[in-house]
Amino acid sequence: MPSYPAEPFRIKVVEPIRSLDRAQRLAAMRTAGYNVFGLRSDDIYVDLLTDSGTGAMSDRQWAAMMLGDESYAGARSFYRLKEAIGSIFGFRHFVPTHQGRAAENILAKVLIQPGQFIPSNTHFDTTEGNILDRGGRPTNLAIPEAAEASNPHPFKGNMDLARLEAFIERVGAKAIPLGMMTVTNNGVGGQPVSLENLRQVSAIYRRHGIPFFLDACRYAENAFFIQQREPGCDKLTVREIARQMFALADGATMSAKKDAIVNMGGFLAMNDDDLFQKACNELILREGFPTYGGLSGRDLDALAVGLYEGLDEAYLAYQVGQTAYLAQRLLDFGVPVIQPPGGHAVYIDAGAFLPHIGRDEYPGQALAVELYLEGGVRSVELGSVAFARKDEHSGEMVYPLMELVRLALPRRTYTQAHLDFVAETMGRIAARKTEIRGYRITYQPRLMRHFTARFEPL
């Protein structure tokens, strides 16, 4: 058996969960239209739908919440968060937001004009949505290895530098109001970006006078991977690496629901005074006064403490070790997963696992349903249900690179026994996988269909 990192915490508060029997699970799944988003959390045993806002806060974070200052303006909580963000990220300004997409919305509003291009390694879907909403054109330029499931490249999240140069050359720097990088690169499986790649990207953007923003949701996991994998970085602390990463950028958006281990929160940080002024004006319109953004004082305090805890190296070794453990156990059952495993999730290659199910019959959806029926485990499909699109011009279906099912690990929440349960559930499914059938869609909305679509087994 692969080794499991012992938890660097003990459990002080528990939340009961229960396991329904198979008949009850089948009834729940039918009611949900065979869509895991339609399930009630009470009907789930191990919930790996997302790592976003689902982590366990520490005793210190809960204690900090009691110190929350709910003053409308100038609250102590704001200044504690300002101290944390200033000392970790080093940016001169920030505004709190209720979550990551709100920070993206404000950034897009103040910087992007219709028709402009925004390159990144891979934009997250909400970032892409906010750019499109402003009439901008999000462009993904990840290295080709990112699309190769079993390629063990240590920094599969990297930007393809030659393509970035050629892209800027082609559209012209004037048409690019900002450039981005997502760390870790969520869209390709939570894969890290190397410090060297960040340096090069920063140099390219700077040479062309393009402001550089990091999508920093999982910056701490990314910094930890740099420490573990990048030559010459093993003597640096994760915090020093993070500081070097942010020194290369002009600002950052962050969903604090990831590496700051809070249930809700985010921020937009930057150095530029003029941009800060504009962001404050937008913030007041959309989120709230600049010293609270979309959050209450107690949220700001939990976030300030969570930022430091998310950088703790024993915690990071455990978090990344949990993902690696689950990935290895799945591989041992013959289940193909994206390698190396990312920081926050294990991605099963459902297309390779269920080759008898065609892409138009949604192998990822079939596997996500099966995981629930077999063990009450909730995962999420990130394949053709989520991403396939009919091309507007040709009318042909455009499929994503892979048919994936993601098992995201909420931080500090599940134990080794839970992960063993998930792996063994998958093991039983693997043993009878040829019996699994595909699905057809009976209802779908125009956009973001995976959240509300309904299905029928074939």
Ligand SMILES: *Cc1c(COP(=O)(O)O)cnc(C)c1O
């Ligand atoms: C979650 C996430 C976001 C959006 O954050 P929300 O808090 O969900 O609005 C943006 N980028 C990445 C990489 C994310 O993982």
